[in-house]
Amino acid sequence: MIKSSCEAGDLDRGFELLVQLEEMGLSPNVVIYSTLIDGCCKNGDLERAKKMFAKMEELGLVANQYTYTALIDGLFKKGHKKDGFELYEKMKSNGVVPNVCTYNCLINECCNDGKMSRALELFDEMRERGVACNVVAYNTVICGLCREIRMWEAEKFFNQMIREGISPNTVTFNTLIDGFCNLGKLDKALSLFDQLKSNGQSPSLVTYNVLIQGFARAQNSEGVADLVREMNDRGVSPSKVTYTILINALVRSGDMERAFQIFFSMEKASMVPDTHTYGVLIHGLCMKGDMKEASKLFKSMSDTHLEPNDVIYNMMIHGYCKEGSSYRALRLLKEMRKNRMIPNVASYSSTIGVLCNDGKWEEAEFLLKEMIESDLRPSVSLYNILSKAKGDSTLVKL
DSSP states (O other): OOOHHTTTTTTHHHHHHHHHHHTOOOOOOOOHHHHHHHHHHHHOHOOOOHHHHHHHHHHTOOOOOHHHHHHHHHHHTTOHHHHHHHHHHHHHHTOOOOOOHHHHHHHHHHHHHTHHHHHHHHHHHHHTTOOOOOOOHHHHHHOOOOOOHHHHHHHHHHHHHHHHTTTHHHOOOHHHHHHHTTTTTTHHHHHHHHHHHTOOOOHHHHHHOOOHHHHTTOHHHHHHHHHHHHHTTTTTTOOOOHHHHHHHHHHHTTTHHHHHHHHHHOOOOTOOOOOHHEEOOOOOOOOTTTTTHHHHHHHHHGGGGGOOOOOHHHHHHHHHHHHHHHHHHHHHHHHHTTOOOOOHEEEEEEEEHHHHHOOOOOHHHHHHHHHHHTTTTOOOOHHHHHHHHHHEEEEOOO
């Protein structure tokens, strides 16, 4: 019952049951305490978990692998890395042998923190201790190596897991395919894609999205079309991410007409475009200098209850500055500040530049001060543009 309460997120009920057990004269064992500690950690109540762990020690209950692993994982999820690794050392000094779940937790934390050398040391330690590796352990290491573009090492681990009789799953293949796509090695990515299918596994939506993204980035429209076709044949429905990848590919190739066709077909499929989708299209329109359409799309975001982010605001400001519209650029810059967003250096610099071109040096000077107050560093040339607009012949030098 305590386990069920914890799994349901009802920690209070779980602790009520613990009190009832104690009132009945029964002594809760390590399993009950470990279950509550795990429940607390999974529900974000780390302080209560730590108190329960301390109480166990007071009662003379010896924490097991499950207890330690649950609390280590809870500490990591709350960002207490140092405490998590200290608890791991305490676990070993108390003679409790870490299991594969403990190591997976530790290796994952090192990978996420960019400490691949330490992650690999832990992986080797796990094997030296005779702890049987599982697919999760291999996937974690492979993912960490792919993140650092260490693809040939990642492939070495992939081959090693197969030799040890551990079958790669879709996550393994997707991670490697994504890594090789990011490296531009599309032939290698396709080879893994074929291997996935020959192993009797079905490519997931993520698999297709990763490959489509890779081919789109390489401007291989034929490859993109083949993957979309196969995706449809296999009955894999495109997601919002798929549509956005396709839209981005068309925007990058300069085909805004087809990009909007995909955008409208997305809406017909009852998918609501997100901020990223709008951002891709707005970027394309701004690059083409079509600020009228970009403005329409920007304003239409509110119809779907979406708020433009700082990236979109900066795109629009840059677009207006390119066409020399200081009034519109300044209006959006002020709107950004009102919405508690800080414009980037490029937005401030471009807006100051067009204001100076229009002879509005007082407004430009105000923006320069605002820029400095936001801890953004204006360039020497920006000071000189402003000085020139003010009619000051003294130039700032490096």
